[in-house]
Amino acid sequence: MDLLEKKSLVDEYLQQNPHRLSAFSFINIFAWKNFFNFRFEVIDKNLCIFAENDLGCFLYLPPLGKTISAKAVQECFKIMGQKNKTSGMSRIENVHEQQLRFFPERVYRSFLKGYEYCYYRGDIARLKGNAFKSQRALYNYCVKNYKVRYLPFEPSMAQDCRTLYERWAKNRLHKHKDEIYRHMIEENRQVHPPVMEFYQSLGLVGRVVEVDGEVKGYTFGYPLSSAIFCVLFEIVDLEVKGLAAYIFREFCADRALSNYKFINVMDDFAMEDVKQTKLSFKPVMLFPSYSITKIS
Secondary structure, eight states, X not given: OOGGGGHHHHHHHHTTSOOOSTTSSHHHHHTTTTTOEEEEEEXXXXXXXXXXXTTEEEESSSOBSSSOOHHHHHHHHHHHHHHOSSGGGOOEEEEEXXXXXXXXXXXXXXXXXXXXXXXXXXXHHHOOSGGGHHHHHHHHHHHHHSOEEEEEOOGGGHHHHHHHHHHHHHHHHHHOOOHHHHXXXXXXXXXXXXXXXXXXXXXXXXXXXXXXXXXXXXXXXXXXXXSEEEEEEEXXXXXXXXXXXXXXHHHHHOGGGTTOSEEEOOOOTTOHHHHHHHHHTOOSEEEEEEEEEEOO
């Protein structure tokens, strides 16, 4: 199955309700195509998206539709139970807070996985006031001390972006021993290339930053709703001081994002330093994300 052929189906069901969490996008599903086989079933007017690998299967998103059908949820757990070798594999991922009411506590357990960080796009685009003093200083340092160019991503830049990722990953792996973070770095080595290859078909916005003519940063994102734009990933050369603040500010100020009020930058991978960095940009909302299992 060509996964891209399912984009219109997924979009049809996603558009029936507004969503805040980054997972509620076909792009987020496509990004993980090298890790899971995705299977799509319509059950009681809900689109159910199963993610399968050698360990078993789980529901990647709660059943999609105008409302979550209790019958669809029950059927999904039945299907997962038949396929999974262990009961712990059967679960529904990426459930947002407003959807918990569809999973009564007498039948299901909910587990808080973490929070996604959301900002006012205009705040980041302007970086005004004392709240953004340190970020503004980093941005200004970058502009004053480097010859930077902020450019639309082109397919010819993909190899340079992959080379940059390898340098970035080597730096991060050297400095971080946290196994979750190291695993995430290895996974994204397989996530970024297909996303860049199919960015136009997926409807992604991609930008790069060149420093002295060399690609030193790239970022990609997508609309989550009419109000929220999501940053899927951002990679910069860590030796260029202020470049992270520069590319984030420029992306938020980009004309392609001008109609969006909010920016979702996803979660912090349960890492304290990532959490502190994301908090430093003054989020205006935190979106909790839950996993759901069935009480046996």
